[in-house]
Amino acid sequence: MKIDLSEAIEARIGEFLETSLETSEDEDLNSAVRSHRFLPLYFGITVAHGVRPDGSVVTRNELEARVEVVTSPFWRRMVLFQGSKRYPELSALVPEEPPEARRCSGCSGTGIFERFPLATCWCGGLGWEIPGESKD
Secondary structure: OOHHHHHHHHHHHHHHHHHHHHHOOOHHHHHHHHHHOOEEEEEOOOEEEEEOOOOOEEEEEOOOOEEEEOOOHHHHHHHHHHHHHHOHHHHHHOOOOOOOOEEOOOOOOOOEOOOOOOOEOOOOOOOEEOOOOOOO
16 A cells, blocks of 8 residues: 555544544544544444555444454455545545456446435445355
8 A cells, every 4th residue: 555545544534533522423433443543434333344544444343342354355345435435535445346246236236226325235335246255
């Protein structure tokens, strides 16, 4: 990863923490961000996924109070793609569509469920899937 992207992620982490302090957001998340140095990008009910300055993607499990590196290629792609919507500079970390990928049958390649436009499609919003790839 280029140094400038690493520095950009560090700056975004600082901005996130400043904004969170001003708005009194979740102090547990803020503490995890400070100690594990990651930029939150995508949230589930009890998890926050983010990226570290070195480009690694992590998941913070609120119930178990731990942060782990994401090893699933699907989740890594999805988190970075969703995060790039808010932080365009992260698009450099989103992998390109590989030759074996196929158009997503859930969204017909748009990345959005037509009937549920606020929900992220099971392709992670990319519009394509890799046949046989696990989403765990």
